[in-house]
Amino acid sequence: TIRDAWAPDGADGFVYSVDWDGKPIVRERVRWPIVEAMGTAYALYTLTGDSQYEAWYQKWWDYCITYLMDYETGSW
Numbered sequence: 001t002i003r004d005a006w007a008p009d010g011a012d013g014f015v016y017s018v019d020w021d022g023k024p025i026v027r028e029r030v031r032w033p034i035v036e037a038m039g040t041a042y043a044l045y046t047l048t049g050d051s052q053y054e055a056w057y058q059k060w061w062d063y064c065i066t067y068l069m070d071y072e073t074g075s076w
Contacts, residue, residue: 002056005033012063031068031076034060 004022005014013029014037038060045053069076 002037013067029067031064034064034068038064 001022004018007013008015008018008022008024009027011029014033015024016026016028016030016033017024019025038057041053041057041060044050045057064076
């Protein structure tokens with residue numbers, strides 16, 4: 001769940017994996033989980049109009065442009 005994976009240790013970002021109890025196993029933040037989460041949040045917002053999904057999308061996009069995008073090489 002978002003509650004388990006987003007900032008479970010107090011630092012923003014999705015941890016790589018959590019155990020069945022929602023505790024982080026691998027705390028490394030990698031790019032693909034947040035990209036998939038953004039796609040899902042955007043799709044849910046488009047389908048439902050629920051502003052919570054739009055807010056999550058924006059929060060994660062802001063995180064990506066701040067911490068993940070490499071503006072020198074054009075990647076992330």
